[in-house]
Amino acid sequence: MDEVALLNNSLIVGALLFGLGLIGFLARRNMIVMFLCAEMMLQGVAVSLIAWGRYHNDWGGQMLVVFILTVAACEAGLMLALVLMLFQRSGRLDIAAWSELREESIPAYKDQELDEFVSEPQQWPKLTVAGVQPPPDTEGDEHREQM
Amino acid sequence: MSPQHFILGAAAMILAALGMWLMLPRGRKGGRLLGGGLSALSLVAFILLGKSLGSISADLVFGTTAAVAVAAAAMAVTFRSPVYCAIWFALSLLATAGLFMLQGAQFLGVATIVVYAGAILVTFLFVLMLAQPGGHAYYDRVSWEGLLASVTGAVLVGILTMTVVRVWQPPRDERVLAALAADPEKTITAAMIQRARVLPNPAGTTKIELELAPGTAPQITAPLIAKLKGLLTANPELTGPNGQLEVVLLIRSTAPAPRHVNDKETRAGNILHPEHVAKLGAVLFSQHLIAVEVAGTLLLIALVGAVAILSHDRSQRTSPQPRDNVPIGHAAPLLRSPRNASENVIGANAAATPLLATTREPAVSSTGAPRHG
Numbered sequence: 051m052d053e054v055a056l057l058n059n060s061l062i063v064g065a066l067l068f069g070l071g072l073i074g075f076l077a078r079r080n081m082i083v084m085f086l087c088a089e090m091m092l093q094g095v096a097v098s099l100i101a102w103g104r105y106h107n108d109w110g111g112q113m114l115v116v117f118i119l120t121v122a123a124c125e126a127g128l129m130l131a132l133v134l135m136l137f138q139r140s141g142r143l144d145i146a147a148w149s150e151l152r153e154e155s156i157p158a159y160k161d162q163e164l165d166e167f168v169s170e171p172q173q174w175p176k177l178t179v180a181g182v183q184p185p186p187d188t189e190g191d192e193h194r195e196q197m
Numbered sequence: 198m199s200p201q202h203f204i205l206g207a208a209a210m211i212l213a214a215l216g217m218w219l220m221l222p223r224g225r226k227g228g229r230l231l232g233g234g235l236s237a238l239s240l241v242a243f244i245l246l247g248k249s250l251g252s253i254s255a256d257l258v259f260g261t262t263a264a265v266a267v268a269a270a271a272m273a274v275t276f277r278s279p280v281y282c283a284i285w286f287a288l289s290l291l292a293t294a295g296l297f298m299l300q301g302a303q304f305l306g307v308a309t310i311v312v313y314a315g316a317i318l319v320t321f322l323f324v325l326m327l328a329q330p331g332g333h334a335y336y337d338r339v340s341w342e343g344l345l346a347s348v349t350g351a352v353l354v355g356i357l358t359m360t361v362v363r364v365w366q367p368p369r370d371e372r373v374l375a376a377l378a379a380d381p382e383k384t385i386t387a388a389m390i391q392r393a394r395v396l397p398n399p400a401g402t403t404k405i406e407l408e409l410a411p412g413t414a415p416q417i418t419a420p421l422i423a424k425l426k427g428l429l430t431a432n433p434e435l436t437g438p439n440g441q442l443e444v445v446l447l448i449r450s451t452a453p454a455p456r457h458v459n460d461k462e463t464r465a466g467n468i469l470h471p472e473h474v475a476k477l478g479a480v481l482f483s484q485h486l487i488a489v490e491v492a493g494t495l496l497l498i499a500l501v502g503a504v505a506i507l508s509h510d511r512s513q514r515t516s517p518q519p520r521d522n523v524p525i526g527h528a529a530p531l532l533r534s535p536r537n538a539s540e541n542v543i544g545a546n547a548a549a550t551p552l553l554a555t556t557r558e559p560a561v562s563s564t565g566a567p568r569h570g
Binding site (some may be wrong): 052054055056058059060061062063065066067068069070071072073074076077078079080082083086087089090093096097100101103104107108109112113115116117119120121122123124125126127128130131132133134135142143144145146161162 | 213222243246247251271273275282283286289293297302304312313324334335336337339341343345347349351353354358362467468477480481484485492495500502504507
């Protein structure tokens with residue numbers, strides 16, 4: 051087996067995993083997905099470290115990955131606690147809900163508006179009155195807005 | 198670095214940036230398939246680039262595992278639903294564990310599966326079940342500056358990849374190779390030359406940097422250097438306008454090749470030892486004993502910290518607060534109800550309204566939108 055080729059290819063795979071994680075961490079807004087992307091960056095680093103360790107015939111790379119796993123587990127526990135706390139306070143997993151924490155001089159981030167999201171006032175069809183008027187169904191009114 | 202490598206790497210980078218941008222949630226439909234196609238093309242370009250760096254004996258296995266890892270990672274980044282993200286992330290982790298095992302790190306491969314897939318991912322899904330209302334939330338369907346983020350990631354990957362390619366394939370000037378190939382005795386063959394650069398020199402002399410691969414070239418003696426200089430000056434393309442030529446030879450041929458490169462026996466006694474876990478444990482608990490203790494303490498601190506964060510938060514919230522949004526476990530979809538819609542669009546009512554003030558409005562707000570009728 052050509053060790054140099056194995057090292058080179060593994061380094062490229064590690065760089066790709068790290069880059070994908072970086073893209074996701076920068077672009078996504080869901081806090082849980084952001085954390086998944088951070089874990090993905092750690093995976094990229096771990097792939098590179100193991101490849102270096104094998105190339106140099108040294109256990110240092112694998113040792114570092116063992117400790118990366120440990121720290122990642124700690125980080126995951128703390129992060130899930132924090133996400134739960136933030137979710138209970140703001141009611142959503144959106145990281146933009148905490149843009150209140152920005153500096154005063156920085157303008158607020160203005161979200162783009164989605165077509166399906168900002169719905170128009172709904173126009174129900176008008177039917178001609180026919181028959182006897184039924185008694186008002188208060189229970190039905192409760193559910194109608196969910197339709 | 199040869200031009201083919203540069204073109205291949207640049208194409209892979211641009212395709213990856215465009216593809217990832219199209220695949221990321223952008224708040225509108227369409228373009229995802231195109232983005233997936235571009236990303237797949239980029240992956241093919243990366244595979245070609247990797248193959249050009251030399252062949253591995255388990256080439257197909259390595260290539261498949263790496264492709265699955267990277268493709269699943271791209272899916273995990275771009276899928277709208279966080280649950281799907283977590284599942285694709287699990288697939289990516291499995292493939293990464295496969296890569297670990299291919300490199301002879303069996304323990305870490307198994308540990309990755311156990312720690313991530315077994316613990317973290319289950320916890321992720323638990324949180325998702327707890328926190329995710331039905332349907333795609335608004336914030337899962339848009340992203341911050343998707344194009345800028347994709348370009349940033351692609352540039353980073355491009356720099357790292359091109360560094361690897363450049364170190365592995367140093368520049369070899371064709372004119373120098375041709376000049377040395379004219380030697381009838383073939384003292385220096387093309388395979389021995391690791392780096393050959395012709396440096397431009399304003400003084401009119403041409404400077405040639407020649408680096409020979411370690412352990413392959415013959416002994417460097419004064420006659421050999423004189424002969425090389427003669428060969429290089431004989432080439433009319435190399436000499437400058439005034440016929441002067443300065444040859445700088447960087448020769449490391451006398452040094453033996455590093456023993457660890459491509460030596461099976463050295464690795465078999467250490468990093469590829471048959472008793473892998475025993476060796477790893479011996480190193481871990483002898484050379485890194487203090488680090489192991491510190492890591493254990495860190496785990497304990499993280500556990501206490503996580504409990505402290507949640508219990509502190511709960512004790513603060515003993516007084517009933519107005520719930521801003523749909524309570525946990527309530528299946529009312531955020532998206533479809535017009536009442537909730539205005540609350541979830543940040544700045545939909547007025548751009549200057551502070552975010553938290555918008556969300557703290559009572560659930561039945563006068564948004565002006567009639568419920569029905």
